[in-house]
Amino acid sequence: MDMFENIRADLAAHKGDWGAQGFWAMVIYRFGRWRYTLRNRWLRMPFSLLYKIAFKWVQIMAGIELPCEVNVGRRFRIDHFGGIVVSGFASFGDDCVIRNGVTVGLRRTDEPAAPKIGNHVDIGAGAKVLGPITIGDHVTIGANAVVIDDVPDHAIAVGIPARIILRNPDDATKSVPPAAR
Template identity: 50%
Template sequence: MFENIKQDWKANSKSINHAGFRTLLVYRFGQWRMTIKNKFLRAPMGFLYRQMEKHVRFKYGIELPYTVALGNNITFEHQHGIVIHGQAKIGDGCIIRQGVTIGNKSLEAPFDAPSIGAYVNIGAGAKILGKVQIGDHAAIGANAVVTSDIPDYAVAVGIPAKVIKIKYPEGQDL
């Protein structure tokens, strides 16, 4: 857990005052409290977590439940308006900007949540909805609405989001 916190701190400007870092601290605390087996010891930690989570949600506008499968080195570039579904999966090194929604798109399938690969750059106001896969090193443009899978190294923009280019790493053939 402490190694994760150290990586979160580095990813968020090495500043304890950074809203993204504080959000990740509360998230890591929420996950840690679930490792306490004795429910009488866990109960006060649960109360404390709920209070901290409410504070983060109202002050910074970032809703990040402890049930999210979150990688390391996550950066919340700017605060406010960030909502992440409790069943979402987010890989290492992702950058999430203000106004991003990562959630489901249907009341009939409330647990269908996106799975985001490693090192994905998500632009401001982007919406990633439903049970979609976002590939590693992809970029989602500002205000894009993603409702279908995006491959690795792709750049997706628009409403609905369409892949406009695939930026292969250097040395890889097309």
């Protein structure tokens, strides 16, 4: 997918709301990724400067830190701006949702490894997902949960530290809108 196709998909994920601060963060993120496609260093430099300014603007205005080094799938949605920090080492699959106060990052600064998050993952407000862990597909992470261990497909993670509740895979896919399956 090219940058504009991804931005159209991100806008649809944000229900067409151009004013959504999560959508602003996604536009800057997609632009930051796009600039790496420019092979000529001198051509890329002004776009890199523009990206760094726009990234800082979104960080200040929306409270969202989503560096372009993160691998993000399609239709990524950021609900409720503010206090969102994602490590550049993290990765997300398609159709993921994160909310305010979420941190996805390193468990220890001397270990530069962050979570690898699957498809159709819904991360509740205030959750912390930390360290070199894997979050499966169709997972729900509860509000304020602290996840420091792997979470299998079709599970729910709740509590501090998070405990894993397995659920029926049929129930998990019913909660996902048909367009996102």
